[in-house]
Amino acid sequence: MKKSILVLASVTLIMTACSSNKTENTEATETPAVTETPAVTETPAATEAPATDGAITLSAGDDMKFDKTEIKVKEGSTVKLTLKHTGKLPKTAMGHNFVLLATGTDFNKFVTAALDASGTDHIPASFQKSVIAHTKTIGGGETTSVEFKAPAKGTYEYLCSFPGHSGMMKGKFIVE
Ligand SMILES: [Cu+2]
Numbered sequence: 001m002k003k004s005i006l007v008l009a010s011v012t013l014i015m016t017a018c019s020s021n022k023t024e025n026t027e028a029t030e031t032p033a034v035t036e037t038p039a040v041t042e043t044p045a046a047t048e049a050p051a052t053d054g055a056i057t058l059s060a061g062d063d064m065k066f067d068k069t070e071i072k073v074k075e076g077s078t079v080k081l082t083l084k085h086t087g088k089l090p091k092t093a094m095g096h097n098f099v100l101l102a103t104g105t106d107f108n109k110f111v112t113a114a115l116d117a118s119g120t121d122h123i124p125a126s127f128q129k130s131v132i133a134h135t136k137t138i139g140g141g142e143t144t145s146v147e148f149k150a151p152a153k154g155t156y157e158y159l160c161s162f163p164g165h166s167g168m169m170k171g172k173f174i175v176e
Helices: 002-047 107-115 125-130
Strands: 055-060 070-073 078-085 099-101 131-134 143-149 154-159 170-175
Touching: 055 070, 107 125, 107 154, 125 131, 131 143
Parallel strands: 055 078, 070 170
Antiparallel strands: 078 143, 099 131, 099 154, 154 170
């Protein structure tokens, strides 16, 4: 009787040992699957190749209009945005800039705060964290540019934050 109990016990032990081995094996086979993930991460790196896609020229004249109301870039690309003021009026009368707002920024509140921000180139200090990128403000005949990394996929708003301009001068910045 005692012997058979011992045998049973050892059989159970072996079985447990086997099943735990099996679990380890399964885990081991799962590991290569995980290693496949970096391979997927490599794909966006390949999409970074047409980084020249990130070169954008945005023009605005004395008519207070951007020539583009939609800009599309690739996620993770380096965006070089050039702002051209094709008008003649000086910066004080017809200044233009490009401001890209982070998701969740209250557009109207930003614009209102920008009214009092002439001392900081029309970027309100209280909203600095809401600005992904911006150019300086320029006048007629001037050109300026800004380089930045495209943010995560999504649709963002851009505007000229010179007082009274954002009603006309705004657009969608789409990261694909
Ligand atoms: Cu403007």
